[in-house]
Amino acid sequence: MVVEDKQVQVKVDGKMESTLKRWTFSKLSEYKWMTYNEVVDYTTNLGAGFRKLGIEPKGRIVIYVPTSREWQLCAFGAFSQSMQPVTAYDTLGESGVLHAMNEAAADAIFVKADQMPILARIMDDIKTVKHVFYFQDAYGMPDGCAEALEKVRARFPVHTLDEVHDLGRANPVARQLPAGDDIALVMYTSGSTGSPKGVLISHQGIISVAGGIHLFIAPYLDYGTDVLLSYLPLSHVLAFFVDVYCIYSGIRVGYGSPRTLTDESVRECRGDIRELRPMVMLGVPQVWSTIRAGMLKQVNRSSWLVRKLFYGAVELKNALRNHSLPHQFMDNIVFKKTQDATGGRLKFVITGGAPINRDVQKLMNAALCPMIQGYGMTEASGLLAVQLPHDATFNNVGAPCPSVEMKLVDVPEANYYAGDGKGEVWVRGPSVFRGYLGNDELTRETVTEDGWLKTGDIGQWTAQGQLAIIDRRKNLVKLASGEYVALEALEATYKNSLYIHNICVVADGRMVQPCAIVNIDPQQIDQLADKAGVAYRNPSEIAASPEFVRAVLADLHAVARHNGLTKLETLAAIRVDAELWAPENGKLTPAMKLKRPEIAAHNHTQLMEMYAQMGISD
Known part of the structure; x- marks a missing residue:
């Protein structure tokens, strides 16, 4: 470990002051391999x-x-x-x-x-x-x-x-x-809405997923040569099944940590990414949104001409990919710096765990490498559908994996009908789990007698036969107008704001528009506060400042207009939570999903204020 004392600037009583802070950094060796x-x-x-x-x-x-x-x-x-x-x-x-x-x-x-x-x-x-x-x-x-x-x-x-x-x-x-039918592991879900559930996954389920993804992904990999960087929790099914597939197929796996991924977090060595120089890397949407925000903040500090060239290059490269035209020439001209920061060998990155926003995927496709979106769940041993690296489309998770058969089922209360290509996603096949540990009743509620797993996700078929995940069934909320809004989809859109670290959209049948609790990275508060001309002494104080809240809401309204949200999807009010949400403080699951009840309980007073502002009596 390397310890450094650094002078940092903090705001005290409205003024910036210098103070000494001790930082501890990791010092790592080179990777050591086992055959x-x-x-x-x-x-x-x-x-x-x-x-x-x-x-x-x-x-x-x-x-x-x-x-x-x-x-x-x-x-x-x-x-x-x-x-x-x-x-x-x-x-x-x-x-x-x-x-x-x-x-x-x-x-x-x-x-x-x-x-x-x-x-x-x-x-x-x-x-x-x-x-x-x-x-x-x-x-x-x-x-x-x-x-x-x-x-x-x-x-x-x-x-x-x-x-x-x-x-x-x-x-x-x-x-x-x-044997194939034997239980391989008891994998606990991350528990976004209650106590984690023990999911019984069979060896057959694991291998069927590995075999299914192999039929899709084999042409894009060089077995025995390519390297995966594994750093997401292996207790999450996404990281586990990708690791198992690499071991199944002969791809090298190098292990890292979120705390040592980049050079900034280590001393006297390189971070995991530049040391390993992987060809494949995983991430959840929160990770990619953070990377995107960091990239664009650097770009937006540049001159008007540089910004124009960068954003134009992103659009041009995506357009060229979409028409299968040559585009690699742009990498050395515009995107070499961002690609070198990840080792310069990435073939594609995988995102999963929740829907990825179109703008995030577009930027990663251009500035880094193709981003493919996968869709899966613990109860299906990991994978249900995945895009392929050459797929230049957005807002979908690709075609169903060969390890399952898939159908959409009517959700009449939300006006989704399979005949229109929309409904709840049901799957069946060898990868479907063997039940919840000690909870046969919940198992019977989740899996039909003829083997169909009810995922709880609302899906829609695209014209090309891909699956788009619209939202979770439990997160579809009917407003006072009788129309539904999709909470997770709205949150993914509003995360396009460069000032938003995270957001929890709130809606119910009393509202004509949703509201939200917003989480802002303290490092970004200064920039937004200065832009809005708001003075403050500490993050808690500015979180309650009406002027600051109005500035954040105005930025979110601009995001809504840019992404074509309707009036009923536009936020009527927000409040800012100055404490960063994380698994450690119980506001996020270990898989970085929102724990809505905990966030609501922590912000009860702010929610009551918004309800009063919107003319709603609790």
Whole structure:
């Protein structure tokens, strides 16, 4: 680790003052690789070690670590003996990981040393776990974790992952490989509307998705040569199935972290992207929206001529791609700097988890590389539809994956009918999950007797046979006029504002127009406040400033006009939440989706103010 003291400017009582702030940066080594044969040997020994410790086939191991090589080694070690990993986001708090352990009746838990204090605090409430496994990175045991380790060791046998591997190597057993119908893992959803649900995914489901995507994507990859940068949570189905596909097909996987992706977040080394120089990279819409905002802020600080050339080049390159005309010549002229920042080898990037905004995808296509949008869900083992890298269209998620059959079903209350090419997306096939852990009633509500999975998403077929996701069924809200608005679609549009870090649109049957709680990155408050001529002393004060709120709303209205939103989709009022939403403070899921009830509860007073402003009595 590298520690630096920096002078930073902060606003105090309306004036900018200089203060000293200590920053800690990571110092990383070069990537170190394992061959496929080495992985097979390691995971076989690891599985044997699990067996020696008394974990039987179909036993469960909770994986509560960040995305890393160790995450996958533990999972494949469990697979080698027909054991079932139980996924738990490493950002889950005490109650979340305790819920996963106890509901799944886990035999063991695998943690990173950093999380040992969490385990120490909840260990008296753990019901079935008999062993604790852990690993630590090159920096060693973090402060306070050694003491927590000793507390945990007083209650459970504790082993490093390498110790379990060595135990298995000394006590080899034959691999006990699972059948296709066997449960591969219990994957917990991110819990955007309540407690996470344990989804039972079969080995057949995982491999059917890998085989399905292979039929689509094989012509665009060089197997044995291409590299994927994996940094999204492996406890999320998007990152997991992409990793598994790479392992299935022979693509190298290098692991990174959101905290060390760029050069700005490390010292005396390169960030993960420039060090690995990947050909493929994943991201959720929030990540790409942040990257887009950063790019455009740099461009908008340039001269009028530079801005004109850049925006014109984005439109021209997309038009050339759309007509299958040569466009690569523009990369060295206009976009070389942005492409070099990602290593200069990206073939395409994948976005999933929620709909991506057209303007974000358009910019990524031009300034970086083709962005393909995928659509999937945990209950379908990951993938349902995906665009192909040569697809230059927008606002769709491509054609259905060969691992499923798909249909649209009428939603009459919202005036969506399959005969018109609109409705709820239902899918069927080998990748459909085997049910929710311990909740047969919810399983029966979600999967029909003849095997159709009700996704809850509203879809529409395009003229080319692609699927466009309009919104979530539960997020379609009828206004006082009787017309529906799609909350997620509106949020994706309003995120085009360069000042908006995140937004939660609110609507119900009493309203003629929606309102919203807006989240603004504190680093951008200065720029917008100066533009609006509003003085302030701290972020909380300006969030409540009527002049500032009007300036933000005016910017959002400009976004609405630019994107052709109707009057009923235009925000009637907003309030600003000065606290950045994040998984750590419970406002976002680990997959970066809004936790609407928590955001509403946190902003109850502001919501009441907006209701009063709109003439609504609560």
